[in-house]
Amino acid sequence: MAEIMYWEAIQRAHDEEMARDPLVICMGEDIGVAGGTYKATKGLYEKYGPLRVIDTPISENSYTGLGIGASFLGVRPIIELMSVNFAWLAMDQMFNSAAKVRYMSGGQLTAPCVFRSAGGAAHQLGAQHSARMEKVFMGIAGLRVVTPSNPRQAYGLLKSAIRCDDPVYINEHELMYNMKGDVPDTEYFHPLEGSEVTRSGTDVTLFGYNISVHWNLKAAEILDKQYGISAEVVDLYSLSPLDREGIRKSVSKTHRAVVVGEEEAPVGVCSEVISVINEECFFELDAAPVRVNSALVPQPYNHTLEKAAIPNAEDVVAAVLKLFGKA
Amino acid sequence: MKLEDKKRVLREMVVHRRFEERCYQAYIERKIGGFLHLYPGQEACCNGVMEAARPGYDYVITGYRDHVHAIKCGADPKEVMAELYGKETGSSKGRGGSMHIFDVKHRFMGGYALVGGPFPLAAGIAKGIQMKGGDEIAICFLGDAANNQGTFHETMNMAALYKLPVLFVCENNLYGIGTAIERSTAVVHQHKRVCGYDMEAAETDGQDIEKVYEAAKVAVNHVRSGKGPYFLELLTYRYRGHSMSDSRGYRTREEEEMWKQRDPIYILRDRLIAEKAMTMADYEAMEKEIDAYIENEVIKFAEESPEPKVEELEKYVFADRESQMPWITGKAA
Ligand SMILES: Cc1ncc(C[n+]2csc(CCOP(=O)(O)OP(=O)(O)O)c2C)c(N)n1
Numbered sequence: 001m002a003e004i005m006y007w008e009a010i011q012r013a014h015d016e017e018m019a020r021d022p023l024v025i026c027m028g029e030d031i032g033v034a035g036g037t038y039k040a041t042k043g044l045y046e047k048y049g050p051l052r053v054i055d056t057p058i059s060e061n062s063y064t065g066l067g068i069g070a071s072f073l074g075v076r077p078i079i080e081l082m083s084v085n086f087a088w089l090a091m092d093q094m095f096n097s098a099a100k101v102r103y104m105s106g107g108q109l110t111a112p113c114v115f116r117s118a119g120g121a122a123h124q125l126g127a128q129h130s131a132r133m134e135k136v137f138m139g140i141a142g143l144r145v146v147t148p149s150n151p152r153q154a155y156g157l158l159k160s161a162i163r164c165d166d167p168v169y170i171n172e173h174e175l176m177y178n179m180k181g182d183v184p185d186t187e188y189f190h191p192l193e194g195s196e197v198t199r200s201g202t203d204v205t206l207f208g209y210n211i212s213v214h215w216n217l218k219a220a221e222i223l224d225k226q227y228g229i230s231a232e233v234v235d236l237y238s239l240s241p242l243d244r245e246g247i248r249k250s251v252s253k254t255h256r257a258v259v260v261g262e263e264e265a266p267v268g269v270c271s272e273v274i275s276v277i278n279e280e281c282f283f284e285l286d287a288a289p290v291r292v293n294s295a296l297v298p299q300p301y302n303h304t305l306e307k308a309a310i311p312n313a314e315d316v317v318a319a320v321l322k323l324f325g326k327a
Numbered sequence: 328m329k330l331e332d333k334k335r336v337l338r339e340m341v342v343h344r345r346f347e348e349r350c351y352q353a354y355i356e357r358k359i360g361g362f363l364h365l366y367p368g369q370e371a372c373c374n375g376v377m378e379a380a381r382p383g384y385d386y387v388i389t390g391y392r393d394h395v396h397a398i399k400c401g402a403d404p405k406e407v408m409a410e411l412y413g414k415e416t417g418s419s420k421g422r423g424g425s426m427h428i429f430d431v432k433h434r435f436m437g438g439y440a441l442v443g444g445p446f447p448l449a450a451g452i453a454k455g456i457q458m459k460g461g462d463e464i465a466i467c468f469l470g471d472a473a474n475n476q477g478t479f480h481e482t483m484n485m486a487a488l489y490k491l492p493v494l495f496v497c498e499n500n501l502y503g504i505g506t507a508i509e510r511s512t513a514v515v516h517q518h519k520r521v522c523g524y525d526m527e528a529a530e531t532d533g534q535d536i537e538k539v540y541e542a543a544k545v546a547v548n549h550v551r552s553g554k555g556p557y558f559l560e561l562l563t564y565r566y567r568g569h570s571m572s573d574s575r576g577y578r579t580r581e582e583e584e585m586w587k588q589r590d591p592i593y594i595l596r597d598r599l600i601a602e603k604a605m606t607m608a609d610y611e612a613m614e615k616e617i618d619a620y621i622e623n624e625v626i627k628f629a630e631e632s633p634e635p636k637v638e639e640l641e642k643y644v645f646a647d648r649e650s651q652m653p654w655i656t657g658k659a660a
């Protein structure tokens with residue numbers, strides 16, 4: 001086990017897969033000579049050359065389409081969209097081509113692409129650079145959506161995504177690239193489906209994914225120390241498909257659920273998880289499940305307003321206390 | 328250009344340069360957050376074009392490198408700086424930030440963060456002008472790498488097809504972040520790219536404001552006289568990194584030095600000195616005076632301005648609700 005950073009984990013997965021299979025390529029803006037905005041492709045250009053590490057023009061929809069087309073012939077492109085905010089421009093190709101081609105062709109064609117992108121609010125990047133868009137991707141049939149909350153997942157999910165024959169969208173987070181964590185020294189493939197119990201508990205389940213897992217862990221600590229409430233933290237690293245069984249199991253044990261996401265509430269991951277809870281284990285519930293989300297505003301630039309718009313561990317604690325009638 | 332105008336513009340360009348350099352410092356002091364894209368090196372582009380147009384009357388739109396364009400249109404540097412500080416007195420009330428300066432009363436229609444996004448918006452503004460029958464024009468300032476967006480071609484086609492009064496100014500600074508133009512674009516000279524739409528186009532030196540001005544006069548006259556869109560390419564260079572987190576490893580110090588020898592401010596200054604319209608001492612005094620203005624007025628205003636109120640987080644998301652009630656309730660009188 002070595003402790004490495006989230007970006008290093010992603011870089012390592014690229015490197016191993018590219019060394020193994022000459023048909024694995026990567027492409028995106030400033031990923032080659034410049035090594036990637038978040039260093040996720042650092043050193044690959046020097047090692048694998050311009051035919052396999054492609055610096056693209058700023059033509060998101062078209063280079064994404066180009067990667068998808070190549071994947072029809074068995075190439076395995078890892079397409080980096082520098083920021084999820086720019087992925088809006090590539091959604092036509094991702095959704096209309098990659099996600100649907102297998103179905104439309106009756107299984108004749110498939111698009112084994114990986115799309116990676118940084119999402120989330122970072123530090124005052126403003127309305128057009130702070131989107132959380134996992135909610136959009138998770139509603140598309142034919143597209144897998146995963147979102148790593150630590151370096152181990154970042155490494156292992158990318159490895160599996162490259163090998164998988166389905167198109168996979170990997171939702172990373174701007175604030176997490178420098179986060180450190182243990183990653184196995186030997187090759188490791190993280191399951192693309194499922195969920196993880198990050199902290200075991202008995203009184204309430206805190207569901208989260210990506211950065212909100214960390215808020216939940218902090219909240220669980222506070223709940224335990226200050227209020228004697230035992231919270232279970234579940235990491236939903238796979239957003240599509242959601243782990244219905246894992247959700248059911250945890251709620252059946254704790255009988256209470258708080259679902260936390262950095263996204264805005266409407267039509268979101270959290271509302272989807274609550275629907276799954278209702279469908280899977282409504283009669284196990286001791287209280288109505290609640291969600292904790294960002295305010296429904298274009299992300300403000302001002303630092304104070306920005307903070308006010310995004311939830312944190314204290315908001316999670318408050319939601320739990322309310323659930324227990326302690327607020 | 329008339330001598331009086333040249334002297335005035337030199338002063339403005341120095342304000343622009345010192346403003347941007349002061350932003351750099353404020354960013355390091357963490358007074359400014361987010362992404363910050365600075366303009367030094369390219370001042371003759373915006374200034375030369377706008378001298379040939381009518382600032383505050385013609386509509387201007389651009390990308391994220393937008394402070395100077397806003398100020399040139401008439402935005403108060405104090406309000407622009409306050410925006411960078413995220414203050415309530417900022418041009419976008421602290422909600423926008425560096426990449427989203429707006430000053431609509433001076434017809435500065437905003438800075439946008441998505442590369443290529445402003446192309447169709449500019450054409451749309453021109454369409455609005457056409458519908459309303461005014462003699463304003465729309466001016467869209469964007470970079471070179473932006474021309475690889477689909478919106479570039481789609482917009483050029485429509486602008487030419489509909490004969491819209493829009494001037495596209497391409498500030499070709501040879502890079503899109505860290506990618507040199509010849510590594511991203513099959514054609515380095517961007518003005519060649521619009522011939523497929525039969526659009527008038529020209530290219531000129533973007534470091535010499537008088538050359539920019541002369542070329543822009545032709546362009547502006549063409550557009551204003553109803554002959555349709557025009558594409559003007561200006562060859563220029565940005566002295567600083569793309570944004571603040573850029574160590575400029577993709578270009579050589581020699582190349583940077585070569586372009587610094589062609590500093591747009593010094594070109595104009597030296598010309599005025601040669602014409603005996605000013606002395607070096609005059610210039611240095613002016614620089615000092617401008618620094619004092621930026622410190623004592625611009626920065627002071629930004630520092631002392633209030634933060635937006637957290638209770639007003641949702642202000643500006645929608646139009647004032649009361650004013651929309653007829654449509655919200657369906658009970659229009
Ligand atoms: C749609 C979109 N894709 C990518 C980016 C990231 N990005 C910001 S600026 C930039 C380069 C733009 O270069 P250019 O158009 O030449 O303008 P310059 O910055 O040189 O003025 C890129 C790739 C973005 N902001 N928007």
Ligand SMILES: [Mg+2]
Nearest residue numbers: 470471502503
């Ligand atoms: Mg450029």
